[in-house]
Amino acid sequence: MKYFNYVFIAVLITILEQCKAQTCVVDSLSVKENFELKRYGxxxxxVSKKNPEGLFLQDNISAExxxxxxxxxxxxxxxxxxxxGFWLICADMAAQYSVPDPTIPAKMYMTYQGLASYLSSGGDNYWVIDTDYDNYAITYACRTMKEDGTCKDGYSIIFSRNPRGFSPAIQRIVRQKQEEMCMTGQFQPVLQTGAC
Structure with missing residues (x-):
């Protein structure tokens, strides 16, 4: 019986340590190391997204x-x-990116403008959480933070070089990164029909 109690306590401590290690504080999120703008181009x-509050692109999203x-x-x-609430139209957006800290090039600041009056303009952080440059890219932006440093209103887009999505191996990487970003289960698939 004592052996069972020791094992139970050891497992409990391990679980608590893992929970403490995963933090949802925005500033603790890791981004792509040695990020290369040229290769990202x-x-x-x-292929999937987590929307922010307010108006956001719905489907057929692509970026060059x-x-x-x-x-x-x-x-x-x-x-x-x-x-x-009912009228679907194709929209164009333009954005410029700057790198506030050259030692962390994956943490960019994006200024954007809708190319029509009904689309918003503004600026957001634009972080590349991970990419292999050839298959997938995971981006993240937190628009407003809570007092505890977690994100109150943010969004994330999972990009693919192929509009049909990923292989199972890449899907596993993406799911792991979503978990690390504290966004498991918050993503919706993005329809790609070539409508825009």
């Missing part, structure tokens, strides 16, 4: 990233958005 298709001569990055994005 090109066309990406959204371009590295400019001055070393900054820009993007043009497309996707369908639902207006007035």
């Amino acid at each position: 090109g066309k990406w298709y959204a 990233y371009t590295l400019e001569e001055d070393g900054t990055m820009s993007a043009s994005s497309k996707g369908r958005v639902k207006l007035f």
Whole structure:
């Protein structure tokens, strides 16, 4: 019986340590080490997303990233958005990215503008949590934080170079990263029909 109690206590301590190790504090999220803007460039298709509060692209989302001569990055994005609760239209967005801290190039700041009056403009953090540059990219933005440092309103987009999605091996990597971001179960699939 004593042996069972010791095993139970050891397992309980291990579980508690793992819970303490995983924190949902935004500043503790890890991003892609040695991130390379040039390799990230090109066309990406959204395959799943976690929306922020308010109006957000609904489906057929794609983004084309371009590295400019001055070393900054820009993007043009497309996707369908639902207006007035029923009207689906294709929308275009443009964004520019800056790297506030050159030692952490995966933590960028994005300024964006909708190319029509009904789309919003503004700025968000744009973090590349992980990418292999050839298959997948996981992006994250927290718009507002709670007092405890966790995210109150944020979003994340999982991108693929292929609009049809990922292999099972890549899906496992993506699921692990979603868990590390404290966003397990919060993503919706993004329909890719070529509508935009």
